[in-house]
Amino acid sequence: MSTDTLTQTASPELKQWIIEQAKAGHAPESVLKAMKDAGWQEEVAMLALEETLSSYLAEQRREQSLPPPSPAPEPGLAGSPSSVWAGDREVQVLLSLHNPRVVVFGGFLSDQECDDLVAQARPRLARSETVDNQTGGSEVNSARTSDGMFFNRGESELLRRIEARIAALVNWPVENGEGVQVLNYQAGAEYRPHYDYFDPAQPGTSTILKRGGQRVGTLVMYLNTVAKGGGTSFPDVQLEVSPIKGNAVFFSYDRAHPVSRTLHGGAPVVEGEKWVATKWMRQGRFD
Ligand code: PD2
Ligand code: ZN
Numbered sequence: 001m002s003t004d005t006l007t008q009t010a011s012p013e014l015k016q017w018i019i020e021q022a023k024a025g026h027a028p029e030s031v032l033k034a035m036k037d038a039g040w041q042e043e044v045a046m047l048a049l050e051e052t053l054s055s056y057l058a059e060q061r062r063e064q065s066l067p068p069p070s071p072a073p074e075p076g077l078a079g080s081p082s083s084v085w086a087g088d089r090e091v092q093v094l095l096s097l098h099n100p101r102v103v104v105f106g107g108f109l110s111d112q113e114c115d116d117l118v119a120q121a122r123p124r125l126a127r128s129e130t131v132d133n134q135t136g137g138s139e140v141n142s143a144r145t146s147d148g149m150f151f152n153r154g155e156s157e158l159l160r161r162i163e164a165r166i167a168a169l170v171n172w173p174v175e176n177g178e179g180v181q182v183l184n185y186q187a188g189a190e191y192r193p194h195y196d197y198f199d200p201a202q203p204g205t206s207t208i209l210k211r212g213g214q215r216v217g218t219l220v221m222y223l224n225t226v227a228k229g230g231g232t233s234f235p236d237v238q239l240e241v242s243p244i245k246g247n248a249v250f251f252s253y254d255r256a257h258p259v260s261r262t263l264h265g266g267a268p269v270v271e272g273e274k275w276v277a278t279k280w281m282r283q284g285r286f287d
Contacts, residue, residue, distance in 0.1 A: 010048035010051070010052060019053075021034075032049060066255055067257055070254050072101075075170050077093060085168075086108070089165060092105060093106075097237065100251060102239065102249065103251075105248045109162065109246045109248070110246065113158065114221075114223040118224070120156065121275075122184075145190060145191075146183040151181075175286065176212065176281055176284060176285060177279055177280070177282070178212075180277050181279075182275065182276070189268065190269070191266035194263070195264075196264075197216075198215065212284050212286035213282050215280045216253060216283055217280070219248055219281075221247075221277040222244055222248065222275075224243070224274065225245045226242075226274045229269045230243045230268070230274040231243060231267045232249050232267075243274055
């Protein structure tokens with residue numbers, strides 16, 4: 001133990017030592033005695049002990065109220081490459097943020113793939129529904145003013161190709177993915193900030209989780225370039241990703257909890273329209 005008997009403040013090393021003593025089961029009185037023997041005035045030592053232990057316990061309580069972390073998809077970005085191989089295509093890495101985990105990719109889809117996805121989705125569009133937290137079913141919601149549709153996983157050669165590319169890019173099994181959803185936003189339409197994981201506190205969530213478990217990652221793929229507005233925003237970190245054709249934004253959340261900092265929304269489209277395709281990834285097989 002090192003002490004600073006001049007100023008008598010607890011250094012980070014001393015705090016660490018106090019926490020280690022507590023973890024080892026030493027009573028506060030014996031820790032206090034050791035500090036006094038090392039030259040600490042009793043009152044100052046007591047204060048340092050009390051402050052250190054109470055902030056440590058508060059941190060423990062915060063951690064224990066969190067759900068445990070789950071494995072989550074993650075692109076292989078060791079060594080900070082400027083591009084990565086996604087099985088059949090080289091994809092650029094435009095931005096990588098660690099907390100929240102957000103990665104922006106360039107050239108994830110070709111222009112032709114974007115156009116083909118829009119063409120296949122367009123005749124199947126209907127007003128978007130969001131998951132009803134009460135029942136686990138779905139409902140039309142004013143927070144989401146886009147039109148949307150779901151493809152079945154693997155339903156066409158195009159979807160199989162894109163799904164295999166996603167799996168290779170973020171190292172997550174195709175079988176754990178939901179079917180791709182396509183959304184179309186007209187001018188003025190938006191998707192207000194939300195979390196993509198299912199809220200553990202809601203009664204419908206246990207039903208939803210029976211099929212594949214929690215969502216742990218999202219890839220939003222931009223199918224056109226929006227003239228103005230329509231960015232994907234992350235309010236916790238004041239980040240906005242521009243909707244540029246062929247690019248994609250990936251984010252993951254290893255806990256279904258706001259500590260993931262993955263609150264995100266689709267900002268209102270100001271000029272033009274917006275098309276996106278979203279792939280949600282689950283903890284387990286989504287059959
Ligand atoms: O369209 C978007 O930018 C967007 C924003 C937030 C899409 C989603 N969430 C989603 O599909 O979950
Ligand atoms: Zn979302």
